Amino acid sequence: MAKRSVWSDNRFWQRSAAWITGFASVLLIWLTFDTMAQITIGTDADIKNGVTKRVPAPTVINYKITYEMSTKRGHEVPIIGGNDGQGMSLFQEKELFFGRDDWSEEEAAELLHLGKLGSQVKNCMNCHTLLGNGAYYAPDLTKAWLDPQWGPDGSMQAMTGKNTKEEAMAEFLQNPSKYPTHARQMPNLGITAEEAKGLVAFLKHMSSIDTNGFPRNFGKIEGAVHGK
């Protein structure tokens, strides 16, 4: 019989398991506190004061959003209300959203709430990806708001007979199978006009979230944000 060694001692490994699991958990919880602080949704005051948040306030729907290269960070970042030239948002340039650019904090939050609820209830995630997570049967929606397809040069505004991006999107969401773009179509999910408005607000808000440069080179092709 060999001599007892610590490496073959059950209790040693039991304690190691407990300590390492405990340590990893504590580290994860600590990092969670830090991350929570960083991804908490911003306030309208933040936007007004020019404070960049990873997840901006719902009132971001009042502003023009673009996705531009930040040389400092080495990837694209959402730019809200104009670029200061250094890859930071100016929070100046507004953009009409369903005819208004003065959605109050409450109104915008209400729209976003409706949109987020809609995104879950209508099961978006089981065809599309949101922030890259979900199913792969339909395009990623992370930056869908910025997709050239819906812009003035894209085909969707003409197809739906609307003059703005948000109206085209809302019209499509209400009658998706009326505007088929491919053999694979979006089904009719009974989305009402109000819900569609909320969903578009949700999409616009999602495009303003700082996703560390995902998706890469979004809209690199013709007519895109960074057209080449």
Next chain:
Amino acid sequence: MIDPSVVRPEIALDDFLPIFVSSALVLVFGGFYVGIYTAVKVNILKKWTMPFAYLFWMLTAYCLYTMGSLMHVGDFTAKALVIAAIGLLLLPHAVYYMQDRVHKENEH
């Protein structure tokens, strides 16, 4: 701690296939390494096959290197990959040593 090289420079289009192949091979070869090592130790395979185990580890390390350089990993990730490679080298030795130890202690 932020490592901008995570996203810059971009991966060249032609590099994607070698990256996927080499990163898959990392663990294929790694699996052969630990598999042969353990099989020799428990007498499923003949002793002379042992050098092949180490050969496979070397291939693993080479694939990790290829993968890392094609992806342009930064210093931090490079260190993590080296740790993983060394961990893999030591792993079957440690496992075998500990298993055998307990086995001997419990044979009567």
Next chain:
Amino acid sequence: MASNHLTGIGRESKQLATWYFTFAAILFGAQLLFGLVAAIQYVMPAFLFEVLDFSVARMLHINALVVWMVFAMFGAVYWLLPDETGIETVGIKIGKLLFWVFAAAIVVVVLVYLFIQVGPADEMSIWFIHEGREYIEAPRWADFGIVVVALGFVANLFLTGIKGKQTGIVTVLMADMIAFSGLYLCGMFFTDNISMDQYWWWWVIHLWVEATWEVYVGALAAYGLITMLGAHRKVVEMWLWIEVTMLFGSGILGLGHHYFWIGTPEYWWEIGALFSALEPLPLVAMFIHVLYDWGKTQGEQDAQGKEVSVIRNKPAFTWFVLNAFGNFLGAGIWGFFHTLPQVNLYTHGTQFTSAHGHLAFYGAYATILVGMMYIAIQGTNGIKVMNHTKSSIWAVSLLTGGMMGMTVALTIAGYVQVLVSRAQMGATWAAYFDGQSGIWFAQAMDWRLIMGVVMFAGFALLAKDFLTTGKAPVHQR
């Protein structure tokens, strides 16, 4: 599964286990069926359009997956508990009642998914239809039901573990199952903030499948090695603790690889990369472990001059070996090659993830749970040495072959997507459809469907074997 041979201590607990296994096997079939519907829709988009849309088929596919695995996991615990503790499970009556509550709730949830599908965008829909969050779509009312059932299950486990002999395996299971149940709570709230939503959603999904479920599999493998091979408990249990150390050591912070792109800070790149690089190591180690125990026990037997195999349940052992291998392949290899942020930037949200998901769930979990079902069939039929039948061999070959084929097909599809939709065209709507319409992608999807049919045939044989092998003459009684 006849239970006429279930006698002595733990009879009730084992009977409950067979109920759980039976329901799990039925749901496994349902999972494959809805998977087939979704796979057909990739090839023929008009199939069941606006009747049973892809979103609904896929929701059923992945929910059936999660639920059948949870059922089989609960069942496996009820099966091994009397063997480990030496006593009948405490509170088994409540355990049995909770089984019916759980099963009934699942049936209601599935019927609602199938026939109501979507509702208006309000809280009521979240409470009574579904939550629309991948894998944990179950409506809020069912969440609470699941919590109650899980609490009952954990209470059964704890009370039995405390009253009976508390082996290493039982101790690990107790700790693991309480974490497993507790984590579900992280997925039970609504927030308007999608980044926050996905942050906590991953706590449930990742900390289940890459931490607590893996540890659970380690405990199950330990039990299997002792039961099927007669491996030394001391060795196996020490090994189990090492596995727990490695799995939790790498898996808990490996959570970071889901936080690269969802709005969370950049430091997760480093944390995710480091711990993800380490995550395959325990899987490799689990693989060595099975090989080691098999070689050692067989070696001892051979040394005694006995020519017979040491394996007491061949079909189950086949599935357990496949588990060690499949875990390494599906979770290890297929996980590793897209886990570093440099490359994940392009692969995130493509069919690569799907390839990995399919092989990892099958390799790491389906295999070992099917193996446990065979152990239960052996026990309920009083079989001393259980052998393969023709259908058990065909079942395992077709299921595994089909899954491998499907994984390869999805990997090719993912590769096309990465090159065309991501690297070249930058992930827009147009880029997405350009990638989808490529000939390689389309053919990959055809092959995926064919391989899915192969798997389904394998499942049919598996079901047949489950129902008939108990009476088959090939076994030693």
